[in-house]
Amino acid sequence: MTREVGARIRALREARGLSLSALAAEAGIGKGSLSELETGRRNPTLDTLYAVATPLGVPLAALLDDHDGAVIGGGGVVATRVRVLRETDRTTEVYLLRLAPGAVRTSPAHAAGVEEQLIVVAGHGLVRYDDRTVALAPGDHVRFAADRPHAYEAGPDGELEAVNVIVTPSSGQLDR
Structure with a gap:
């Protein structure tokens, strides 16, 4: 799940033309933390996903595994x-x-x-x-x-x- 969530975050960030630094600043998280999320090296927490979803303009569901039971x-x-x-x-x-x-x-x-x-x-x-x-x-x-x-x-x-x-x-x- 970690890699898939990271890939979704990266794709949404890039589709919006946001740099890693810009999204990290808007989400209130460290650039290194965001980079680790995007590459699947860090497990996302609920708080972090909400923080990232808001500046991306998407609901939480857009970042999670796209199936019920996630x-x-x-x-x-x-x-x-x-x-x-x-x-x-x-x-x-x-x-x-x-x-x-x-x-x-x-x-x-x-x-x-x-x-x-x-x-x-x-x-x-x-x-x-x-x-x-x-x-x-x-x-x-x-x-x-x-x-x-x-x-x-x-x-x-x-x-x-x-x-x-x-x-x-x-x-x-x-x-x-």
Whole structure:
């Protein structure tokens, strides 16, 4: 998977006419780290993939293995791709998120117009967006604009499991 993800990042970067340095700066990661990702010498984390997807103008699904069941994790957070629906005007991604007790998933702002929904399946935690902190419990549903920084946090006593739906409007750029 590592080589395929790296190849996708490189192809998208080159298609947009971005240098390695420019993409690294926009993503807030080191040029060396990005180079290692592109060549398959470094395993990508969820945070790094989100950081790279935003300046490339693509949904996370454009970087992952292009099949349902693809898994990416790191830092106590595991995301399993459940479904991706590509339509003319948007891409809808559905993931099952699992956060270990006390784990925090901090996300930089996604591309303009991206919206997220979180449906809690099990466990307790928090979601932070804008100036809000919302407590999460099984059955809760939260919907928010994800084109601003946001974060999920599992409670200290158990894993937080949630369905995460991310809707990215089409930008006219390549996303495959």
